[in-house]
Amino acid sequence: SQTIHQWPATLVQPVGSPLSLECTVEGTSNPNLYWYRQAAGRGLQLLFYSVGIGQISSEVPQNLSASRPQDRQFILSSKKLLLSDSGFYLCAWNGGYQNIQYFGAGTRLSVL
Amino acid sequence: KNEVEQSPQNLTAQEGEFITINCSYSVGISALHWLQQHPGGGIVSLFMLSSGKKKHGRLIATINIQEKHSSLHITASHPRDSAVYICALLRGGGSNYKLTFGKGTLLTVNP
Numbered sequence: 001s002q003t004i005h006q007w008p009a010t011l012v013q014p015v016g017s018p019l020s021l022e023c024t025v026e027g028t029s030n031p032n033l034y035w036y037r038q039a040a041g042r043g044l045q046l047l048f049y050s051v052g053i054g055q056i057s058s059e060v061p062q063n064l065s066a067s068r069p070q071d072r073q074f075i076l077s078s079k080k081l082l083l084s085d086s087g088f089y090l091c092a093w094n095g096g097y098q099n100i101q102y103f104g105a106g107t108r109l110s111v112l
Numbered sequence: 113k114n115e116v117e118q119s120p121q122n123l124t125a126q127e128g129e130f131i132t133i134n135c136s137y138s139v140g141i142s143a144l145h146w147l148q149q150h151p152g153g154g155i156v157s158l159f160m161l162s163s164g165k166k167k168h169g170r171l172i173a174t175i176n177i178q179e180k181h182s183s184l185h186i187t188a189s190h191p192r193d194s195a196v197y198i199c200a201l202l203r204g205g206g207s208n209y210k211l212t213f214g215k216g217t218l219l220t221v222n223p
Contacts, residue, residue, distance in 0.1 A: 034211075038153075044198065044213040059210075088153050101145065101211060103155040 003027055006091045006104030013111055019064075019078040021107050023091030026072065031093040033074040034101065035066055038088040050074060086111045115139050118199050118214035125221050131186040133217045135199030138180060145200040145211065146173050146184045158184070160202065189221045 003026045013019060025031050035047045046059045048066035056066050063082050067075045074091060091104040116137045125131055135144070143162040149155045159166050159173040161182070166173050170189075175182040186193055199214040 036213075043215040044200075044211075046210055046212075049210060090153075090155060092155075100157050100160050102157065103147075106153040106155070108153065 004091060004093055004102055004104045006107060008107055009105060011107060011109045013081050013109065015083055015111055016080045019076070019081050019085070019109070021076040021089055021091075021109075023074045023076075023104055024072055025074075025093045028072070028093070030071060033068065034092040034094075035074065035076050036090045036092065038090065040087065044090065048076070081111045083111050085109065114214075115212055116199060116201050116214045118197075118217050120217060121215070122218045123220070125189050125219070127190055127221055127223050129189050129221075131189050131193070131219065131221075133184045133197050133199075133219070135182045135184070135214055136180060137182075137199075137201055139201065139203065139212075141201045141203055143202040144175055144182050145198075145202060146182070147198040147200060147213075149196040149198060149216065151195070155198075158197075186219075189219075191221045191223050194219055194221050 006023045033050045036044045037047050038044045048056055048058055050056050050068045053068050053071055063085055064076060064078050086109055089107045089109060092101045094101040119134045143160050145160050146158045147155050148158050158171060161173055161175050163177060170187045172185040184197055196216040196218050198216045200211040202211055204210050
């Protein structure tokens with residue numbers, strides 16, 4: 001069966017520090033991968049999606065970047081965090097004929 | 113105007129009550145997701161539907177494509193149903209499917 005792993009679960013980082021969040025998927029190949037952010041009091045927002053290794057599409061201009069070095073690995077990064085980067089970050093993948101999306105457990109990031 | 117609107121924003125019910133959460137949208141879609149987000153943040157996909165009605169246990173989801181409206185119903189609600197319920201629009205085609213999310217409905221079911 002397919003599984004999605006996301007870590008860490010919680011992260012507290014100072015302003016200006018770098019960020020690396022990792023997401024891996026097991027049990028499937030060539031999934032579409034997504035990074036979402038949920039800011040406090042707001043809905044989920046798509047940040048990046050990837051349809052293959054090295055293929056990244058950005059949905060909103062921001063301080064973050066994403067990379068897909070391997071088929072089932074998706075990384076969200078920042079060189080210098082801003083206060084406004086605080087939020088709940090979710091990785092997801094979809095596959096199968098129904099295109100249902102499956103979500104990771106999320107990372108709660110607090111930038112202080 | 114947001115492409116997807118959910119109502120109500122907050123809903124409090126007594127155990128056993130019938131719950132309805134509504135989702136209206138203004139764009140063409142391939143399908144619509146209903147998601148459940150637990151207090152810890154984890155998200156589970158409940159339904160994905162593009163027409164008619166789907167049922168899973170005490171949960172029922174309906175969609176009217178012509179009216180651009182979907183509803184999520186919970187029968188015989190229970191405190192463990194307390195969560196945020198999110199409607200999400202699935203758009204695109206080929207390998208380019210993307211979700212646009214509503215802001216969610218916070219459901220609290222009291223014993």
